[in-house]
Amino acid sequence: MSAKSGHHHRWTRKHLLGLQELSADEIRFVLDTADSFKEVSTRSVKKVPALRGRVMVNLFFEDSTRTRTSFALAAQRLSADIIDFSQKTSSVNKGETLIDTARNIEAMGIDIIVVRHPAGGAAELLSRHVKCSVVNAGDGAHEHPTQGLLDLYTIRERFGKIAGLKVAIVGDIANSRVARSNLWGLKKLGAEVILVGPPTLLPRAFEQLGARVVYDFDEVVGEVDVINMLRVQFERIKTSQFPSVREFTRLFGLTGDRFKRCKKDVFVMHPGPMNRGIEISSEIADGAQSGILTQVTNGLAVRMAGLYLVSQASD
Amino acid sequence: MRTQYDQADVKRVIDQLEGKVAAAFAVDRPLCVIGIRTRGETLAKRLIEGLKKRGFNLIEHGVLDITLYRDDLSEIGPGPMVRPTHVDFDIDGIPLLLVDDVLFTGRSVRAGLNALIDFGRPSVVRLAVLVDRGGREVPIQADFVGLALNDVPVGHRVNVHFSEDDGEDEILVEPRE
Structure with a gap:
């Protein structure tokens, strides 16, 4: 079992917007709560x-299958009612559309808005304009807190701790909200974070956030405990930033060859959906050291915890 | 009104409770004993120890966290810690003893019964409590009571302490802070 924090800490946040603003104790509180929710499944x-009579809306302005489904199932397991509201938005008029839409939905008597939006800061903006709870399901390249929390949960479950571990996050760091949420959370809980990617997709500025920035995957592949492979986000990448797909795989993919040089007990993660054969080989993704499906399972418990905690805090 | 019961008193009360429970169940048949977190869990462990000494060898032991089933969450403030429930066995068709430290309004037991239903259908559910202090708000009564306190003022709390959780065994009747 994972180590309990043992703190009599209380959760008081009405919104879950990102890991940057959470303290280490608050993060541990969510992970401990998720432990209890895992049993329910x-x-x-x-x-x-727990959330009987509450209503959650999935307000998604970007494509998503697993996150939306995971939030929906989490809410159902808490006995909340669920509304699905998904729409592609134009980049013009973003803020206005978002707030107007949210206020209209809120007027129907919603308790929790789970929002995904292509603009960084959208969830925080929304939280200042509605009375209900807001949970960030991904805002631009800014944060994806429930993914960060489920990654932390999965690492803690695997190793029994987070402090002292070396975690490599590999790929398109610049465009990744998953990388940012992981970085904040891992640093706060005492892990060493190594960001790996091509210079065009990995600005040096990340060093100021406490990460080690490395442009050669092979330099660190043998020393890390966890490798979190990010999805290559073709839809976000300007072609000039990106080498060819083959070259990306050769330099930054988790190939069978590279995997042989990893620590024996290395733990492989991926937030999904995977581009098999591009950032990760199928054998590794489906292998014994892959935590990819465990991440999905744990995501449910973590989202149950998040939805439950923000609801209690808003009473 | 007596306001303090020490270690020897607590031991006597638990022994009496254990005797009542032992007399009500068959020694050679399966029995589930499930404690409600936190003090009910400790009391359940002590009862099981005693029951085993009396020859009960088919006891399954579980722990119930009722936080998610409570109806008074908004009254106890934000963010109470939800702790794991452990009922890792089949409760269908088997007698089940639910254990809590203090029976007051009955709402915790109501929540516990709701939680149990999600795990299966025991043949019977009985309730054992260390202290019944009266003051029920729902129609729930205990089958086995260690200590009945009939004159606890409404503004007072009955606090059960166990050495495992609190350093020593005692029952205190105290004004609510």
């Missing part, structure tokens, strides 16, 4: 009445 009746 093992029961014959996989449901608790």
Whole structure:
């Protein structure tokens, strides 16, 4: 089992916007709460009445399958009612559209808005304009807190701790909200974070956030405990920033060859959806040291914890 | 009104409770004993120890966290810690003893019963409490009571302390802070 913090800390945040603003104690509180929620999914009746009568809306302005589904199932297991509201937005008029839309939805009597939006800061902006709770499901390249938390949870579950571990996050760092949320959380809990990618997708500025920045994957591949492979986000990348797909795989992919040089107990993660054969080889993704499906399972428990905690804080 | 019961008192009360429980169940049949966190869990462990000495060898032991089933969350403030529930066995068709430290309004037991339903259908559910202090707000009564306190003022709390959780065994009747 994971180490309990043992603190009599209380959760008081009405919104879950990012890991940057959370303290180490608050992060541990969410992870400990998620531990309790994980058990619910093992029961014959996989449901608790904690959020009975509450309404959650999935407000997604970007494509998502697993995050939206995971939030929906998490809410259902807490007995909340769910509304799905997904729409592509134009980049013009973003702020206005977002707030107007949210206020309209809120007027129907919503308790929690789970929002994904292509603009960084969208969730925080929204939280200042609505009365209900806001949970950030990804805002631009800024943060994806529940993904960060589920990654932390999965690492803690695997190693029994986070402090002292060396974690490599590999790929398109510049465009990745997953990388940023992971970086904040891992640093706060005492891990060493190594960011790996081509210079065009990995600004040196990340060193100021406490990460080690490395442009040669092979330089660190043998020393890390965890490798978190990011998805190559073709839709976000300007072609000039990106070598050819083959070259990317050769330099930054987790290939079978590179995997042989890893620590024996290295733990491989990926936030999904994977580009098999590009950033990660299929054998590794499906292999014994892959935590990829465990991440998905744990994501449910972490999102249950997040939804539950923000609801209690807004009472 | 007596306001303090020490270690020897607590031991006597638990022994009496254990005797009542032992007399009500068959020694050679399966029995589930499930404590409600936190003091009910400790009391359940002590009862099981005693029952085993009396020859009960088919006891399954579980722990119930009722936070997610409570109806008074908004009254106890934000962010109470949700702790794991452990009922890692099949409770269908088997007698089940639910254990809590103090029976007051009955709302915790109501929440515990709701939680149990999600795990299966025991043949019977009985309730054992260390202290019944009266003051029920729902129609729930205990089957086995260690100590019945009939004159605790409404503004007072009955606090059960166990050495495992609190350093020593005692029952205190105290004004609510």
